[in-house]
Amino acid sequence: MEHETTVWFAKSFGLFYLIAMSIGVVVYAYWPKNKTSFDSAAQSILDPSVEDKPYEAKRWQ
Amino acid sequence: MIAQLTKSERQLALIILLALTICGLAMAIAGRQDPLGVHGAIVMLAGIAGIFGVIYVYYEPEPDEARLALYYDDPTKVAIILAMIWAVLGMFIGDWVAWQLVFPNLTFDASWSSFGRIRPAHTSAVIFGFGGNALIGTSLYVLQRTSRARLPDQISPWFVLLGYNLFCVLAATGYLMGVTQSKEYAEPEWYADLLLVIVWVVYFIIYLRTLARRKEPHIYVANWYYMAFILVVAILHTVNNLAMPVSFGHAKSYSAFSGVQDAMTQWWYGHNAVAFFLTAGFLGMMYYYLPVRAGRPIYSYRMSIISFWGITFMYMWAGSHHLHYTALPQWVQTLGMTFSVMLLVPSWASAGNALLTLNGAWYKVRDDATLRFMMVAAVFYGLTTFEGSFMAIRSVNSLSHYTDWTVGHVHAGALGWVAMITFGSIYASVPWLWKRERMYSPALVEWHFWLAVAGLFTYVFAMWNSGIIQGLMWRTYNDSGTLSYSFIETVVAMKPYYVARAIGGLLFLAGAVVGSYNIWMTIRTAGQPVDARAADLPVTQPAGVPALQPGE
Numbered sequence: 001m002e003h004e005t006t007v008w009f010a011k012s013f014g015l016f017y018l019i020a021m022s023i024g025v026v027v028y029a030y031w032p033k034n035k036t037s038f039d040s041a042a043q044s045i046l047d048p049s050v051e052d053k054p055y056e057a058k059r060w061q
Numbered sequence: 062m063i064a065q066l067t068k069s070e071r072q073l074a075l076i077i078l079l080a081l082t083i084c085g086l087a088m089a090i091a092g093r094q095d096p097l098g099v100h101g102a103i104v105m106l107a108g109i110a111g112i113f114g115v116i117y118v119y120y121e122p123e124p125d126e127a128r129l130a131l132y133y134d135d136p137t138k139v140a141i142i143l144a145m146i147w148a149v150l151g152m153f154i155g156d157w158v159a160w161q162l163v164f165p166n167l168t169f170d171a172s173w174s175s176f177g178r179i180r181p182a183h184t185s186a187v188i189f190g191f192g193g194n195a196l197i198g199t200s201l202y203v204l205q206r207t208s209r210a211r212l213p214d215q216i217s218p219w220f221v222l223l224g225y226n227l228f229c230v231l232a233a234t235g236y237l238m239g240v241t242q243s244k245e246y247a248e249p250e251w252y253a254d255l256l257l258v259i260v261w262v263v264y265f266i267i268y269l270r271t272l273a274r275r276k277e278p279h280i281y282v283a284n285w286y287y288m289a290f291i292l293v294v295a296i297l298h299t300v301n302n303l304a305m306p307v308s309f310g311h312a313k314s315y316s317a318f319s320g321v322q323d324a325m326t327q328w329w330y331g332h333n334a335v336a337f338f339l340t341a342g343f344l345g346m347m348y349y350y351l352p353v354r355a356g357r358p359i360y361s362y363r364m365s366i367i368s369f370w371g372i373t374f375m376y377m378w379a380g381s382h383h384l385h386y387t388a389l390p391q392w393v394q395t396l397g398m399t400f401s402v403m404l405l406v407p408s409w410a411s412a413g414n415a416l417l418t419l420n421g422a423w424y425k426v427r428d429d430a431t432l433r434f435m436m437v438a439a440v441f442y443g444l445t446t447f448e449g450s451f452m453a454i455r456s457v458n459s460l461s462h463y464t465d466w467t468v469g470h471v472h473a474g475a476l477g478w479v480a481m482i483t484f485g486s487i488y489a490s491v492p493w494l495w496k497r498e499r500m501y502s503p504a505l506v507e508w509h510f511w512l513a514v515a516g517l518f519t520y521v522f523a524m525w526n527s528g529i530i531q532g533l534m535w536r537t538y539n540d541s542g543t544l545s546y547s548f549i550e551t552v553v554a555m556k557p558y559y560v561a562r563a564i565g566g567l568l569f570l571a572g573a574v575v576g577s578y579n580i581w582m583t584i585r586t587a588g589q590p591v592d593a594r595a596a597d598l599p600v601t602q603p604a605g606v607p608a609l610q611p612g613e
Contacts, residue, residue: 007392018374025370029363037279038366042358044277045207045349052493053131055209055276 062135064118065128070216074115077220082108088252091310096238100231100252100312107227132205136218138494140198141487142584143226145577147190148480152570155183159563163556173237181236181248187475188246188339190229195483196342197222197264200287202490203349204268207284208275217267224260228253240312244327246334247301251314254302261295282365286345289373293337301330321388328383336376339474343438343482344372344411350486351415351435355425360417364410371407375400382453385462394455401453405446412443430506434485437514441477448473460536465555466528469521476517476569484509484576491580501582505575512572519565527558 028034044050066074085108088101158180161167168174201218205211212218231253235241241248249257268288272280303317318326352359359365381389381397416439419426426436448470452461461467488506492499500506534554537545 010396011392021370021374025367029366038362039358041277041279041281042352042362044281045353046356046358050209052206054129054205054211 062139063114064121065124065135066115066215067123070214071115071119073216074219075112075119077216078108078111078115080108081105082112084108092312093310095311096235096240097252097310097312099238100235100240103230103234104227107230111223129211131211132202133212133215133218134202134205134494136212136222137198137202137490140194140201140222141491141494141580143222144191144194144198144483144487145573145580147186147194147229148573149570149577151183151186151190152566152573154179154186156563156566156570158183159559159566162559163563172239178236178239181241181245182233184246185229185232185236185248188334189232190226192339192343192479192483193225193229194222195487196287196290196338196346197225199346199350199486199490200290200342201267202494203283203287203345204271207281207349208271208277210271210274210276212267213270213274217263221260221264221267224256224263228257228260231256235312242302242304242314242316244301244316244330246331247298247327250312251302251304251306252312254298254304258295258299261291261298265291265295281349282359282362282369283345283349285366285369286341286348289369290337290342290345293333293341293373297330297333297337301326321384324384324387325381325389325393329377329380332380332383333376335474336372336379339479340376341372343479346486347411347415347435347438347442347482350482350489351432351439352418354429354432354435354485354489355419355422357418357422360414360420364414368407368410368414371410372404375404375407379404379453382458385455385458398453398455402450405450408446408450409443412439412446415439415442430503430510431485431488431500433510434481434488434513437517438478438481438485441473441481441517445470445474445478460532461528464528464531464535465524465558466532469524469528472524473517473521476513476520480569481513481517484513487576487580491583495584497583497587501579501586505579509572509576509579512568512575516565516567516569516572519568520562521565523558523561523565527555527562530554530558 063071063074082105085101085103085105089098089105090101092098092101157167158176161176161179168176172178201212228249232249235249235253240250242250247254265288268284268291272284304314305317306312306314316323348359348365378400379397381393382401383397385394385398387394416436419432419436419439426432451457452466452470461470488500491497531551531554534546534551535544539545
């Protein structure tokens with residue numbers, strides 16, 4: 001692969017996939033339906049009713 | 062602790078340790094004319110010591126099934142103790158290096174203690190020894206709590222933790238013998254690199270196996286950061302260390318890359334080591350310990366996701382800002398510079414998210430030194446990422462590069478962000494892990510905090526001043542168009558700042574020693590009077606304040 005070709009590819013494809021990815025991430029983060037699971041995730045580490053023990057139903061080994 | 066292993070796990074441990082001993086023996090024989098032989102002996106001794114440790118408890122009764130209903134925290138406990146040992150050792154060497162710059166005779170005329178050898182010993186001991194052990198320990202803790210699942214088995218976490226520490230020992234002892242492949246932050250030679258690859262793959266597998274059994278469908282964001290840390294470090298480490306050893310009997314190897322490709326690969330590695338080891342991993346720590354200690358959910362969970370993807374995708378391209386004004390093509394330099402400036406957005410989103418989480422709970426920050434460690438960490442994370450983006454701009458870099466400003470920047474990040482968030486997280490988790498009500502002495506936590514803050518500010522202000530003066534002296538011309546200052550004149554001008562820096566480092570080291578003592582005493586003493594230590598509990602919500610929701 002020529003240096004010029006690499007540069008062309010990096011400058012064109014690189015630009016568009018990064019923009020597409022940024023849009024994708026913002027859409028995912030602000031998708032209204034996801035808000036409930038995000039909020040419960042943020043609360044999950046603070047829940048005082050949760051014992052400091054693994055989840056029983058899926059005991060390992 | 063070893064008695065917690067089941068019979069079959071003890072057998073597996075013996076097999077692994079026997080294999081390690083044989084590897085060490087082979088290295089010692091093949092490399093008997095070379096520093097490799099010494100490392101072979103170290104590996105062999107580590108294997109034999111492990112075998113004795115397992116045999117000692119081999120016929121003890123097996124642990125009962127009840128253990129499976131609890132989290133497996135033994136590796137985390139050992140990792141925290143090891144992290145504190147490496148912290149004191151690494152900071153001691155660092156301060157010694159700092160004093161060597163003031164008094165060059167402090168090498169005591171030995172080759173092993175020369176600046177070029179103990180400086181990488183300092184960086185590896187603090188970054189990999191202290192930071193790495195803290196990351197391994199806390200990640201296993203956070204992984205289990207957020208997944209609500211126990212670690213999948215009891216052997217692989219030990220393999221990761223002890224294998225990783227063996228790597229750190231090989232690294233540090235190698236430097237003192239002059240073994241290095243001369244790549245900054247990737248100095249260890251090929252055999253140590255191979256060990257780390259195996260360890261790291263097992264680490265990632267532990268993560269996947271535990272997550273596969275999680276209760277919550279959504280993976281808490283701290284785990285995303287920890288996983289990015291593990292996965293990307295594996296990629297970086299493998300590619301940057303591609304090399305051909307001179308022979309199986311020699312420590313020396315030659316890199317697969319040469320010239321500017323070598324430089325670019327190295328700084329792609331080097332800057333992403335900053336990004337994924339020193340940033341993503343510790344952000345994982347922050348996104349768990351800060352909300353839990355403050356008793357408040359993260360301000361914006363959405364923002365944490367956006368900054369996660371911003372950090373993972375943009376950092377990858379920033380490494381070339383280490384190579385401004387070199388043989389690297391101009392457009393690649395510009396690319397690195399542009400991505401570094403853009404990185405300010407996700408970086409400040411994370412720092413802002415942390416501070417906004419604390420907003421409305423400043424009374425907790427005032428009263429709780431542990432939370433204050435985390436607050437200072439978030440502030441310095443914001444400061445350092447701003448400074449980093451700024452220094453990556455080519456024209457700023459022409460002043461800052463090769464000067465002490467870089468050293469100041471790195472320490473603003475390493476002391477102000479990495480060490481502060483780590484100490485905060487360790488102080489939060491030690492009482493939880495050892496089932497104590499609180500730390501042995503809240504007064505000593507305060508002492509540690511203020512020693513660390515004083516040391517941090519002394520250090521970074523000394524280096525900022527020194528670096529800018531140095532950079533300006535290097536570019537000052539006289540009327541006839543030649544340089545105004547000889548190099549040695551700039552060195553003389555640095556001396557007062559080097560003294561200040563060494564004192565700052567000493568304060569920071571003193572804080573770490575105080576912290577280690579406090580942690581040790583917390584582990585040693587059970588059942589202390591409640592009131593004496595009450596101040597170290599997380600501050601509770603005053604009555605009448607409604608429960609908090611995320612900030613959106």
